[in-house]
Amino acid sequence: MAGTTGGTGGYADVLRAPYAARLLVGTLVGRLPHATSAIAIMLFARAEGGSYSLGGGLAAAYGVATAVGQPLLGRMVDLRGQLRVQLPAAVLSALAMAVLALTGIGSLALAYTAVAVAGLFTPPLEGGLRALWPSVLGREDRLHRAYALDAVAQEVMFTVGPLLVTVLVALFSPAAALLVINVLGVLGALAVVLSPPALAWRSAPRGAHWLGALRSPGLLALLGSFFFVGLALGSITVAGVAYADDHGRESIYGWLLAALSFGALVGGVCYGARAWAGTPEGRLRVLVALLALGYLPLALTPGVPAMTALSALAGLFLAPALACAFVVVDRHAPRGTVTEAFSWLVTTFGVGAAAGTAATGPVVEHATTAWGFAVAAGGGVAALLVLLATRRALTPPALLSASLPAALPTSLTASLPDPAPGPAQLTGTARSAENDRNGAAEPGFSPGLEA
Secondary structure: OOOOOOOOOHHHHHHHHHHHHHHHHHHHOHHHHHHHHHHHHHHHHOOOOOOOHOOOOOOHHHHHHHHHHHHHHHHEEEEEHHHHHHHHHHHHHHHHHHHHHHHHHOOHHHHHHHHHHHHHHOHHHHHHHHHHHHHHHHOHHHHHHOOOOHHHHHHHHHHHHHHHHHHHHHHHHHHHHHHHHHHHHHHHHHHHHOOHHHHHHHOOOOOOOOHHHHOOOHHHHHHHHHHHHHHHHHHHHHHHHHHHHHHOHHHHHOOOOOOOHHHHHHHHHHHHOOOOOOHHHHHHHHHHHHHHHHHHHHHHHHHHHHHHHHHHHHHHHHHHHHHHHHHHHHOOOOOOOHHHHHHHHHHHHHHHHHHHHHHHHHHHHHOOOHHHHHHHEEEEEEEHHHHOOOOOOOHHHHHHHOOOOOOHHHHHHOOOOOOOOOOOHHHOOOOOOOOOOOOOOOOOOOOOOOO
């Protein structure tokens, strides 16, 4: 995984590209409601006199609805464009949260319906941004660096977002926090979808298929792996609370999560500052192996200073693994499904985190905190095993296309999309008019499978 220093200007080179900073900041602000939903809903429910169980149930309903809505809305973005899907979804989601904030939890049916609608219509801004990057940045070296910057920015958002909610609650009220966060979300979505790149973006033509992006074996392999990465992070969340309880100070939990985020931030900044040799698929296996290796020592549960250092080490390869995964998604998503494919990654990661949280609770309750962190380590190892077991499915698209027998019938070869373009095809005017670079080969799918 040897690398060289990145192109001239590093991250500044990415942010100097027209509209790049606007798109990145707008997406982060637009995703604030999603990043803060759990704590905002929980604080609101408690302020209204509800129990922790009710708050957790409402937050879970929001999370499940978001997991369902993201790929569906992502597919609609690919079919209809960013403006016609992202903005109405953001407005509907914000209005649903406003209903919750203004009516409270007097009617549980209304409260659950409100959070479910808010989650279902959470706009897929994350996937939409990654679909826009190729048309905005133009060069593959800048594209890879933008994915790393994206992963780092997420760490900052998931740290700053909850702090913003707590400040708004302290200054005003939990209901006001819900309203302000969702108004900011709509403004962020507006900044993105009204930008010239978003207005001009069109997905490449796609074949009609009920599986959509999921017909790509490479994408399925990646989703399987990152389900377990999400499971590991969800496990650390619960095990961290148990560790803090063991040591008698709730503040320890904050230190552990801050160290985890700090490690991810440092890793992401260093990773994106270099241009790495080899294929992203091979590099991802190495990064996930290092990620799993970083989770293993957490099960030792040493003293607080050492545990904080181990948490930083555990986070070191998270942002690089995510950034590399973004590139792999970009290479393996079937033509015309890029936003949907990225949205599936968001959904799978979130479902994995929820599964890790659910699984680790009983473990720390009936065993020990160390076993809770062992669940996280097991998730990291499982993520690596999935990538190793699906090595063939994750063969780089260009290599897979080049290995097709020359004697294949014309009817079959005609049904395969063009191979993913190389760096030379991504510069200047070589990009297609649809601003979509996803032409991954789809072995095993023929016209007869299309709806």
